Amino acid sequence: MRRGAMRVMEMVRWNGRRGVTYMPRPGDGEARAVTMIPGDGIGPLVTGAVQQVMEAMHAPIFFETFHVSGNMTSVPSDVIDSIRKNKVCLKGGLATPVGGGVSSLNVQLRKELDLFASLVHCFTLPGLPTRHDHVDIVVIRENTEGEYSGLEHEVVPGVVESLKVITKFCSERIAKYAFEYAYLNNRKTVTAVHKANIMKLADGLFLESCREVAKKYPGIKYNEIIVDNCCMQLVSKPEQFDVMVTPNLYGNLVANTAAGIAGGTGVMPGGNVGAEHAVFEQGASAGNVGNEKILVQKKANPVALLLSSAMMLRHLQFPSFADRLEQAVIGVIKEGKYRTKDLGGDSTTQEVVDAVIEKLD
Amino acid sequence: MAAARGARSFLRTVLRRDGKPLNCIDGLTAPDYSGLLPFTRQLGSVANGEKIRATLFPGDGIGPEIAESVKQVFKAADVPIDWDEQYVGTEIDPRTGSFLTWESLESVRKNGIGLKGPMATPIGKGHRSLNLTLRKELGLYANVRPCYSLPGYKTKYDGVNLVTIRENTEGEYSGLEHQVVRGVVESLKIITRQASSRVAEYAFHYAKTHGRQRVSAIHKANIMKKTDGLFLQCCREVAEKYPEIQYEEIIIDNCCMMLVKNPTLFDVLVMPNLYGDIISDLCAGLIGGLGLTPSCNIGESGLALAEAVHGSAPDIAGKNLANPTALLLSAVTMLRHLGLQEKADQIHNAILKTIEEGKYRTGDLGGKSSTTEYTNAVCDHL
Numbered sequence: 001m002r003r004g005a006m007r008v009m010e011m012v013r014w015n016g017r018r019g020v021t022y023m024p025r026p027g028d029g030e031a032r033a034v035t036m037i038p039g040d041g042i043g044p045l046v047t048g049a050v051q052q053v054m055e056a057m058h059a060p061i062f063f064e065t066f067h068v069s070g071n072m073t074s075v076p077s078d079v080i081d082s083i084r085k086n087k088v089c090l091k092g093g094l095a096t097p098v099g100g101g102v103s104s105l106n107v108q109l110r111k112e113l114d115l116f117a118s119l120v121h122c123f124t125l126p127g128l129p130t131r132h133d134h135v136d137i138v139v140i141r142e143n144t145e146g147e148y149s150g151l152e153h154e155v156v157p158g159v160v161e162s163l164k165v166i167t168k169f170c171s172e173r174i175a176k177y178a179f180e181y182a183y184l185n186n187r188k189t190v191t192a193v194h195k196a197n198i199m200k201l202a203d204g205l206f207l208e209s210c211r212e213v214a215k216k217y218p219g220i221k222y223n224e225i226i227v228d229n230c231c232m233q234l235v236s237k238p239e240q241f242d243v244m245v246t247p248n249l250y251g252n253l254v255a256n257t258a259a260g261i262a263g264g265t266g267v268m269p270g271g272n273v274g275a276e277h278a279v280f281e282q283g284a285s286a287g288n289v290g291n292e293k294i295l296v297q298k299k300a301n302p303v304a305l306l307l308s309s310a311m312m313l314r315h316l317q318f319p320s321f322a323d324r325l326e327q328a329v330i331g332v333i334k335e336g337k338y339r340t341k342d343l344g345g346d347s348t349t350q351e352v353v354d355a356v357i358e359k360l361d
Numbered sequence: 362m363a364a365a366r367g368a369r370s371f372l373r374t375v376l377r378r379d380g381k382p383l384n385c386i387d388g389l390t391a392p393d394y395s396g397l398l399p400f401t402r403q404l405g406s407v408a409n410g411e412k413i414r415a416t417l418f419p420g421d422g423i424g425p426e427i428a429e430s431v432k433q434v435f436k437a438a439d440v441p442i443d444w445d446e447q448y449v450g451t452e453i454d455p456r457t458g459s460f461l462t463w464e465s466l467e468s469v470r471k472n473g474i475g476l477k478g479p480m481a482t483p484i485g486k487g488h489r490s491l492n493l494t495l496r497k498e499l500g501l502y503a504n505v506r507p508c509y510s511l512p513g514y515k516t517k518y519d520g521v522n523l524v525t526i527r528e529n530t531e532g533e534y535s536g537l538e539h540q541v542v543r544g545v546v547e548s549l550k551i552i553t554r555q556a557s558s559r560v561a562e563y564a565f566h567y568a569k570t571h572g573r574q575r576v577s578a579i580h581k582a583n584i585m586k587k588t589d590g591l592f593l594q595c596c597r598e599v600a601e602k603y604p605e606i607q608y609e610e611i612i613i614d615n616c617c618m619m620l621v622k623n624p625t626l627f628d629v630l631v632m633p634n635l636y637g638d639i640i641s642d643l644c645a646g647l648i649g650g651l652g653l654t655p656s657c658n659i660g661e662s663g664l665a666l667a668e669a670v671h672g673s674a675p676d677i678a679g680k681n682l683a684n685p686t687a688l689l690l691s692a693v694t695m696l697r698h699l700g701l702q703e704k705a706d707q708i709h710n711a712i713l714k715t716i717e718e719g720k721y722r723t724g725d726l727g728g729k730s731s732t733t734e735y736t737n738a739v740c741d742h743l
Contacts, residue, residue, distance in 0.1 A: 096583040104584055131517040147533075147550070152587040158554035162588040164533070168544035195635075201538040202548040228638050232646035235518070235621055249581070253639060256614040260621035285614055 022319050029060055032316055035082045035089040036063035040070045041289030042300035043092020046282075049302035049353045050090065050309045056357040059313065059321045063090070068105065070095035070289070075109050083113060088316060089279040090309060093289040107150070109279065110143045115272035116170060117177045118143045120255040120283035121311075122262040127334035128343060135262040137241045140181060141251025142174040142206075143272055148248045166202040166247065171209035177273075178210075178245035179217045189221040189242040190214070193230050193250050206247050231257055238262075252285065259284035266301030266342045267333070269308040271315075278315055280308040294341065298348045301340040303329055306356065328359035412443040413699065416469045419446065420478030422673025423683035428478050430685035430736040431692050434711075437740035440696065440704050445472060449480060449491065459494040466498050469666060474699060476692055477668040481675070496529060500661040502556065503563045504529045504637065506654060506670075507694065508644040513717030514726055518647045523627040525644055526567065527637025528560040529658065534634045552588040552633065557595035563659055564596075564631035565603045571697070575607040575628040576600070579616050579636050592633055616640065620647070645670075652725050655690035657698065665698045667691040677724075681731040684723040686712065689739070711742035 036051070038044040051063060064086065066079045083089045096104040109115070118141045124130055151163040175192075182190050192210040196203035207224060214222035225233070227250045233240065234257050246254055259268040270283025282304040294300050306329050313322035332338055338355040339345025347355075419428035435442055447465035456463040469475045482490045495501065504527045510519055537549040561578075568576050578596040582589035593610055600608035611619075613636050619626055620640070624647055632640060645654040651671040658666045669687040677683055689712055696705035715721055721738035722728025730738075 107584065147581075148584050150584070152585065154587060158591075160552050160587045160591045162550040162552075162585050164548040164550060166546045166548070195638075198534050198536070199538060199548050201540060201546045205544075205546050228642035231617075231639050231643040232650070235643060235646040236516070236650065249635075250639075252581075252614050253617050257617040257621055257643065260618035264622060265618055284618065 024317075028317065031060045031062050032088070033086045034061050034063055034312070034316075035079065035086050036065045037068050037079065037089065037091040037094075038065065039068065039092030039289070040095040041093060041291075042295055043094075043289065045295070045298060045300045045349050046302045046305045047090065047092045049349055050305055052353050053306060053325065053356055053360075054309070057321055057324060057360055060318065061313075061316070068094065070097065070105055072105065075105055075112065080109075080112055083277055083279070087277050088312060089277070090305075090312060091279055091281040092305070093282065093285070095289045106285070107148055110272055113274055113277045113279070114144065115274040115277060115279055116142065116144050117174055117274070118251065118255075118270065118272045119181070120259065120268055120270035122255070122258040122268050122283070124262050125267060125330060125333050127336055128263050128267070130261065130263050132238050132261055135238045135258070137238065137258045137262070138181070138185075138187070138243045139251060139255040139258055140174065140178045140243060140245045141255060142170055142245075142247050144248075145170050146248030164199075164202060166205050168205060168209055171206045171247075172213065175210040175213040175245060178243060179213050179220060182220050182243045183217060187220070187243045189223065191230075191241060191244045192222070192224045193227050193244055193246040193254055194224060195227050195250070197226060203247065210245060227254070230254060234258060234261060256284045264301075264342050265304065266340065267303045267307070269304055269311050271308060271311055278312070280312040280315075281305070282308060298350065299341050299346075300349050301342050302349050302352055303333065303340075303343075324360055325356075328356045328361075331359045332356050412441045413474065414443045414445050414472045415695070416465070416472050416475035417444045417446045418465070418475065418477040418480070419448070420669075420673060421449070421481045422479060422675045422678040424478030424480070424673060426679070426681065426683050426732050427669070427685035427688045428476075430732055431476065431688055433736050434689060434708060434739055434743075435692070438704055438708050438711075438743050440701065440708075457494055457498060459491060461491060461494050461498075466495075469499060470664070473662075473664050474695060475664075475666040476688070476695055477666055478688060479669055479671055479673040481673045495666065496658070499658075499664060499666065500530075501658040501664075501666060502528065502530050502661070503560045503659040504641070505567065505657045505659060505694070506641045506644065508641075508648050508654060510648050511653060511716050512713055513719055514649055514653070516647065516649050518624055521624045521644070521647050523624065523644060524567070524571075524573065524629045525637060525641040526560065526564045526629065526631045527641055528556060528631075528633050529637075530634075531556050532634030534638075550585075550588055550635075552591050554591060554595055557592045557633070558599060561596045561599040561631060564629060565599050565606055568606050568629045569603060573606070573629045575609065577616075577627060577630050578608070578610045579613050579630055579632040579640060580610060581613050581636070582610075583612060589633070596631065613640075617643065620644065650725075651687070652684055653686050653690070655687060655694045657691060657694040659698075665695060667695040667698075681733060682724055683732050684725050685732055685736060686716070686723075686726075707743060708739075711739045714742045715739050 036047055038047045064082055068079055094105045120139045123136045145165050147164045149163055149165045154160050178190055194203040194207050196207050238261050259265045265284035268283035271280040310322045310325045332355045338347045338352045340347055419425045445468055447468055449460050450462050454462045480491045507524045508521055510521045531551050533550045535549055535551045540546050564576055578593055580589040580593055582593055645651050656668050656670045669691055671687055693705045693709045715738045721730040721735045723730055723735055
């Protein structure tokens with residue numbers, strides 16, 4: 001089975017065009033509006049990078065920018081309305097205060113728009129040295145319930161309870177989405193990650209739903225793995241994994257582990273999708289607001305968000321633009337001249353963006 | 362079972378800093394850990410030439426062979442330990458509700474130190490799993506796993522030298538689940554100040570006694586504000602008492618990512634139950650798997666039960682092919698807990714040298730030696 005970015009490169013290398021052409025419907029070339037939330041920290045830097053590249057490509061999208069900060073108590077209603085209208089949003093990271101009274105805005109946005117599936121695509125990029133080769137894992141994570149229900153209370157002073165809620169409805173729809181994704185993207189295996197030997201009812205319900213959906217896709221292999229074994233396998237033999245479907249918390253951990261293995265969170269694309277809306281952002285959430293130093297020196301890595309915007313272009317059915325953008329970004333990484341600090345280089349964000357724009361054909 | 366226990370209330374001896382014992386009747390008074398040193402046992406007896414009695418559970422499958430290995434190495438190194446072997450019974454003991462007899466548990470409680478081989482839980486209902494029984498009956502509240510790269514056994518990660526300390530009694534593994542209505546299940550995650558403080562205290566104490574510089578608390582308090590927030594608060598309070606040890610807090614997804622990119626960044630990690638389970642297995646994967654990882658469970662009043670966390674491998678049982686490294690390293694951890702640093706270092710270096718040389722390695726490390734050959738090599742290197 002072909003792995004990693006090689007498949008994309010193969011497809012696009014044939015004269016830089018696809019094999020059989022993409023025939024649009026008349027009027028598909030109309031510019032689409034996309035909501036843009038720069039966010040906190042390095043967010044504005046990397047979303048600015050995406051805007052520059054989109055302009056250079058003359059992509060048929062224009063951005064409606066809204067400024068949301070992680071310190072706000074809730075996402076402003078005009079932002080939500082805009083996303084409901086445009087159906088698609090591109091977002092930098094929103095910082096979540098630790099232990100404070102404000103609930104995470106990222107989680108709020110997902111619940112409000114019912115973006116029940118979070119997808120992170122972790123693959124090794126050619127030219128980027130990593131400890132493991134041939135990694136191509138897609139982690140599909142349930143985004144609305146599970147441990148992130150936010151239902152906590154203090155029973156008596158010194159004893160706190162947190163509820164983890166698993167419902168059949170949500171488990172079923174995430175399993176359906178995972179198998180549908182595998183089917184539409186020609187993936188061979190779906191692995192469910194769980195801890196049902198300890199949390200028998202909760203994760204047991206999740207597994208039951210996955211098994212039921214698996215029966216409807218006989219062409220796709222289905223297996224299950226316990227989350228601690230999964231992490232151990234990820235650090236020793238990540239090539240065995242293909243698509244992974246997980247409840248909320250495990251998905252966070254597995255996605256970040258897989259991202260770290262495949263090259264770092266600075267390069268992995270991802271998105272959140274619901275029945276009606278899609279929000280694209282940097283795949284793995286660790287470090288997506290960056291820290292002071294890289295913000296001041298403007299050395300944030302724009303690759304993750306650029307690849308996510310390529311995913312977005314494909315979602316909006318502009319495949320040729322998506323291919324060009326992806327090819328340019330992968331080419332820049334492969335060359336190795338312009339890489340930001342987390343990839344072992346020393347360039348600034350702007351240098352990487354300029355290199356990508358130059359590589360666009 | 363509660364009635365039987367009430368009939369024989371036993372005294373636990375807990376030591377104060379000045380060496381005088383404080384008796385507290387189990388279950389009736391909760392000892393105040395602030396003035397006590399509940400983590401180590403008195404070693405005056407060793408200086409007198411007496412031996413320490415330690416319980417040994419050989420376990421199933423490859424258990425007996427690797428236990429023999431440990432006994433051989435300890436004898437060659439002249440370690441003052443007297444083994445008290447206990448076996449898993451063949452029937453359920455009604456006093457414990459599992460296959461472990463009351464006598465074996467009493468022996469661990471009395472000796473205060475134990476070593477456990479791999480045990481296969483028999484499948485079936487009506488009894489508690491063996492690990493759960495041990496944990497509940499002995500009050501094992503912290504699981505300590507030192508993970509370090511073995512020189513000579515190369516994995517993709519070098520220079521790993523960290524310790525994961527995991528809270529073992531509560532958190533997500535409380536087992537409190539119920540179905541609210543059809544298709545909706547709730548599972549409770551419980552965090553208490555008492556358990557969090559206890560494990561934080563142990564973590565800092567461990568860091569201090571083993572010369573570690575930094576303790577990192579792993580959490581997800583940006584999402585689970587109250588529960589992990591309480592855990593963090595307890596860790597911070599304990600950190601203030603140990604100003605010489607650096608303390609930091611890391612969100613778990615960040616931690617996972619950093620572990621796979623650069624595991625040398627970490628020193629001691631302290632975590633609640635679920636995160637601890639995942640992270641400690643992840644770290645075991647970094648150094649080569651569960652077959653090489655030592656582990657130690659810490660219980661009330663300084664009780665320690667070191668164990669090998671790998672499976673019982675019934676397919677190679679009895680064939681003299683098993684790798685005793687995990688159990689040997691766990692035994693070394695046990696010795697360190699007892700304060701026998703010299704002997705621990707001696708055996709530890711012998712093991713590392715044997716693996717590094719590469720002449721005698723068992724099958725799972727890529728060699729062809731048998732258990733006895735490997736054990737003899739370790740004894741020679743002492």
